[in-house]
Each structure stands twice: as C-alpha cells, then as structure tokens.
Amino acid sequence: MDPESKKRVDLKTLVRTIPDYPKDGVMFRDITTLIADPIGLRAAVDELLWPFLRARSHIDLVVGIEARGFILGGAVAHELGRGFVPIRKKGKLPYTTIGQDYQLEYGIDTIEIHADALVEGDRVLLIDDLIATGGTADAAIDLIRQSGGEIVAAAFVIDLPDLGGGDRLRKKGVEVHTLMEFEGD
Numbered sequence: 001m002d003p004e005s006k007k008r009v010d011l012k013t014l015v016r017t018i019p020d021y022p023k024d025g026v027m028f029r030d031i032t033t034l035i036a037d038p039i040g041l042r043a044a045v046d047e048l049l050w051p052f053l054r055a056r057s058h059i060d061l062v063v064g065i066e067a068r069g070f071i072l073g074g075a076v077a078h079e080l081g082r083g084f085v086p087i088r089k090k091g092k093l094p095y096t097t098i099g100q101d102y103q104l105e106y107g108i109d110t111i112e113i114h115a116d117a118l119v120e121g122d123r124v125l126l127i128d129d130l131i132a133t134g135g136t137a138d139a140a141i142d143l144i145r146q147s148g149g150e151i152v153a154a155a156f157v158i159d160l161p162d163l164g165g166g167d168r169l170r171k172k173g174v175e176v177h178t179l180m181e182f183e184g185d
Contacts, residue, residue: 009043012180015158029158029182031129035071045075047179048155052080052125059152060122061085065111065140066092068129072157076127085117085124087140098146102139111136113143120148130158131178134165141172153177160184 014034021028034040052059063085064073070086077084090099090110097112118124124144131137131154141151151174159166159178166176 009039011040011044011047011157014040015180015182017182027182027184029130029160031068031157034157035068041075044157044179045072045079048072048127048157048177049076049079051155051177052153058123059125061118061149062125062127063087063113063140063144063149065126065128065136069127072129073127076125076155080125082125085113087111087113087143098143100139100143100146102135104135111139111143113147115147118144118147118149122147122149123152124149125152126154126174128154128156130160131156131165131169131176132160132163134163134168137165137169138172141169141174158182 011034014037016030016033018028018030020026034044059080059082061083062073062077064070066088074084090112093112093114096115098115099110099112101108101110126140128137137154144151153175154169155177157179159181161181162184169176
C-alpha cells in the first residue's frame with residue numbers, strides 16, 4: 001500500500017469497542033474487526049513495519065506474543081523477510097522452554113519461549129496487538145533478553161496510555177511504536 005492510500009485508512013474506526021468486557025468498567029478494544037478488513041489489515045501491518053524498514057538489516061527476528069501478536073507479527077516478519085518466533089502461554093510450546101512469570105490483576109501467569117529460539121545477539125522486533133499495563137510485554141522482553149536477544153523495539157496497534165504500559169517499557173530502554181491510542185481502560 002502506498003503512503004497516500006495509508007492516509008485514507010482510519011484504523012481506529014475499524015476497532016470494535018466492547019463495554020464491560022471482560023469485567024464491568026472495562027472498554028475492551030477488539031482488533032478482530034480491523035484484521036478482518038483486508039485494507040485495514042494491510043494498513044496495520046504496513047504501519048507496524050514502516051519505521052523498521054531502514055533497520056531491516058538490524059532486525060534478525062520478529063517475536064509475537066500469543067495470540068494476536070502471532071497474526072500481526074507473522075505478517076510483519078514476512079514483509080521484512082525475517083523469521084518469526086512465538087511467545088506462548090505456559091505449556092503450549094512442544095520443545096524445551098524458558099518461562100517468565102508476570103502479574104495479572106487477579107494473579108500470576110507465565111509465558112514461555114523455546115530455549116533455542118534465539119541466539120546471543122539476535123536483534124528482535126517485538127509485536128503485539130495492544131499495550132495496556134505492559135505486564136505481558138515486559139515479561140516477553142525479559143524472556144528475549146534471557147535468551148540472549150536484543151530488543152530493537154516493541155510495536156503495538158493500540159496503546160492505552162492511561163495504564164502506563166508504554167512508559168513501563170521505555171523505562172526498560174525499549175523503543176515503543178504504536179498506531180493509535182484510546183483513553184481509559
């Protein structure tokens with residue numbers, strides 16, 4: 001998609017908002033409507049990767065966080081001509097893994113990466129659909145670094161800046177790229 005066409009796509013209008021999901025008071029930002037739209041999907045993938053086209057030689061792998069990060073990250077990896085590495089919830093990867101716990105509102109969860117997915121010095125672009133509190137992305141960054149990878153940047157379709165996740169990653173020295181913001185939860 002050329003830059004002029006991109007300007008005509010208002011990605012924010014393609015995001016469905018579901019009130020009170022998964023609990024009262026939360027405005028859930030659902031990107032399934034965006035990725036179901038062929039022009040929206042193309043524009044989102046293009047906008048996620050454009051800042052990194054010049055750095056293509058400085059990105060070895062794209063890492064995506066389960067599950068929407070797989071869809072977007074796989075497409076970005078394809079366009080950049082790089083491989084893709086999944087980060088999944090505990091127990092979902094079939095080979096030897098390393099894991100990282102992270103805090104949820106209601107407890108602790110764990111994400112994992114294959115122990116041999118990255119080698120020392122691999123330069124990684126992290127992709128997911130949304131950054132809220134940053135807990136999952138923060139844990140993913142820790143996993144990547146434990147595996148010997150270096151974070152080039154983290155890119156998300158949606159930022160919920162009121163929840164502080166983007167700032168949390170920046171404090172870890174990570175460049176954060178987002179396509180849109182929504183106020184509130």
